[in-house]
Amino acid sequence: MIVGYLVMLLTSAQGFCREINVLLIHGRLHNTKEHYGHFRDDQSGAWNGLKPLTAGNVWYVQWDAWNHYFDDSSWPGGEAVIRDAIDALCDNNKGQACWILCHSAGCAAFEDYLSKSDYAHNSILIEHVMAADSAAGGSELADNGILRFIGGLTGLGGKIDNSLKTSYARGAYNHNNMQSVVVRGVGGATSSYPLS
16 A cells, blocks of 8 residues: 555656655664665565665665664664765755655654754755654553563563653654654554564
């Protein structure tokens, strides 16, 4: 559904003389071989081979979504890597525009960037945002002490979990300051929920 929506929107936007960059921002992920930054291929496997069919350029924004908070402005934290990708790929002065597709903690990291940026006063152009299973408001799973304890024992708990607690995520940035960028949400995008 999301991929079809992107195809439809990009097809209708082809009449403009702008380079469209589609940024895929993954959520919570532990992959010790992942490189951080923005790449043309999904090095981490976070998107399971998904590459939207689009006339735009697809970029995978890969950040340390295990050892860093989503709002970490130091490399390779979420906000830092997303800011770098957007500065490089979404500058209207360079004839670029971006469409964002984020998942889970990646949505929290993107919205944190957007809320704290001077987006409304610069040349960055973000035309569309699709947030799938967004954790921008935190996750009740991160609030669950028993699950966190088990995750710590089994190696399935990461530092990022602390920033995904609802008490942290809901106070990390101004959720009402999306700078006039419309963030469209899609819930229940994980087929194996609640197991993954």
